[in-house]
Amino acid sequence: MSAIADDAAVSVVADAAAVEAVADDAAMDAVQRRLMFEDECILVDEQDNVVGHESKYNCHLMENIESRKVLHRAFSVFLFNSKYELLLQQRSATKVTFPLVWTNTCCSHPLYRESELVEGNFLGVRNAAQRKLFDELGIPAEALPVDRFTPLGRMLYKAPSDGKWGEHELDYLLFVVADVKLLPNPDEVADVRYVNREQLKELLEKADAGEEGVKLSPWFRLVVDNFLLKWWDCVESGTLPEVADMKTIHKLV
Numbered sequence: 583m584s585a586i587a588d589d590a591a592v593s594v595v596a597d598a599a600a601v602e603a604v605a606d607d608a609a610m611d612a613v614q615r616r617l618m619f620e621d622e623c624i625l626v627d628e629q630d631n632v633v634g635h636e637s638k639y640n641c642h643l644m645e646n647i648e649s650r651k652v653l654h655r656a657f658s659v660f661l662f663n664s665k666y667e668l669l670l671q672q673r674s675a676t677k678v679t680f681p682l683v684w685t686n687t688c689c690s691h692p693l694y695r696e697s698e699l700v701e702g703n704f705l706g707v708r709n710a711a712q713r714k715l716f717d718e719l720g721i722p723a724e725a726l727p728v729d730r731f732t733p734l735g736r737m738l739y740k741a742p743s744d745g746k747w748g749e750h751e752l753d754y755l756l757f758v759v760a761d762v763k764l765l766p767n768p769d770e771v772a773d774v775r776y777v778n779r780e781q782l783k784e785l786l787e788k789a790d791a792g793e794e795g796v797k798l799s800p801w802f803r804l805v806v807d808n809f810l811l812k813w814w815d816c817v818e819s820g821t822l823p824e825v826a827d828m829k830t831i832h833k834l835v
Contacts, residue, residue: 610678611676611769618637618638618639618642618678619637619638619639620637621637621638621691621693622635622636622637622638622693622694622695623635623636623637623638623641623654623655623691623693623694624654624655624691624692624693624694624698624699625641625652625653625654625655626653626654626655626752627653628653628738628752628831628833629831630655630736630752630831632655632699635694636652636654638691640652641654641691641750642678642679642743642747642748642749643746643747643748644742644745644746644747644748645746647740647748647749647750651750652750653738653750653751653752654691654750654751654752655691655692655707655751655752655754656689656690656691656692656749656751656752656753656754656801657689657690657691657692657707657710657711657753657754657755657756658686658688658689658753658754658755658756658801658802658805659686659687659688659689659711659714659715659731659756659757659758660686660687660755660756660757660758660805660810660813661687661688661715661757661758661759661760661762662757662758662759662760662817663759663760663761663762663776664759664761665776665778666759666778666814666817666818667776667777667778668686668687668776668777668778668782668814669687669764669774669775669776670684670685670686670687670774670775670776670777670785671684671685671686671687671688671718671719671766671771671772671773671774672684672685672771672772672773672774673685673770673771673772673799674768674769674770674771674772675772676769677770678743678747679743679747679748679749680743680749680797680799680800682772682795682797683797683798683799684785684789684796684797684798684799684802685798685799685801685802686799686801686802686805687715687719688711688714688715688718688719689799689801689802690710690711690714690718691710691751692706692707692709692710693710697709698710698713704733704754704828705728707733707754707756708728708729708731708733708756709728711728711731711756712726712727712728712731717767717770718766718767718770718771719762719764719765719766719767719771719774720763720764720765720766720767721762721763721764725760725762725763726758726760726762730758730760731756731757731758732756732757732758732822732823732826733754733755733756733826733828734755734756734757734809734813734822734825734826734827734828735754735755735809735826735827735828735830735832736752736753736754736755736828736830736831736832737752737753737755737801737804737805737808737831737832737833737834738751738752738753738831738832738833738834738835739751739753739800739801739804739833739834739835740835741800741801749800749801751801752831753801755805755809757813757817757822759817779811779814782806785798786798786806789803804834808832808834812825813825
């Protein structure tokens with residue numbers, strides 16, 4: 583085959599890939615598409631220094647994660663009620679990454695905006711958590727003031743969702759104990775449930791065995807396997823601040 587023919591073949595393949603990508607984006611749920619292109623995530627290095635910002639879309643493309651090492655700041659909220667049961671959510675079927683998986687109470691990203699870039703006392707991340715708990719679960723800000731969140735640690739991880747999408751996050755782990763009323767947003771959340779330790783164990787066993795289609799988010803599983811049970815003891819004893827370690831970044835990749 584001539585060089586011209588080779589170039590033409592490569593061009594056809596590239597064009598087909600581009601058409602497929604456009605088709606995938608067009609098929610995206612309208613709400614999720616808006617968030618993917620409008621939300622600007624905070625880019626950080628592995629020491630959690632802010633180095634820029636990118637659209638949520640670009641931050642979650644595996645191509646960018648692998649080739650450009652794009653890493654963004656995130657948070658994961660673990661909310662317990664007064665019976666010390668953990669609130670879980672099942673992500674909506676329309677989510678671009680990890681649809682219909684079970685995960686912790688709320689997982690998202692602080693955005694590249696003044697209120698969510700505040701570093702002191704981790705206020706930017708707390709502000710973002712408060713915003714998303716209302717967006718996803720209908721919990722108003724007055725029900726969870728930012729000073730109720732206890733930041734316990736940070737972890738860095740990478741996880742593919744499918745061939746196109748994935749996560750590469752420096753994730754702040756925030757714990758809070760409160761009794762709240764829930765009004766889940768169906769664009770974000772398919773289901774919710776409170777679990778005690780034994781019920782969580784049963785859910786983990788189902789996920790490990792592939793029973794009932796149960797799947798867990800990779801970041802939730804990392805927290806369960808590395809931190810959660812020890813920290814749950816501290817939730818019950820009221821000693822969470824004693825185990826907080828916001829200096830270490832746990833690299834779980």
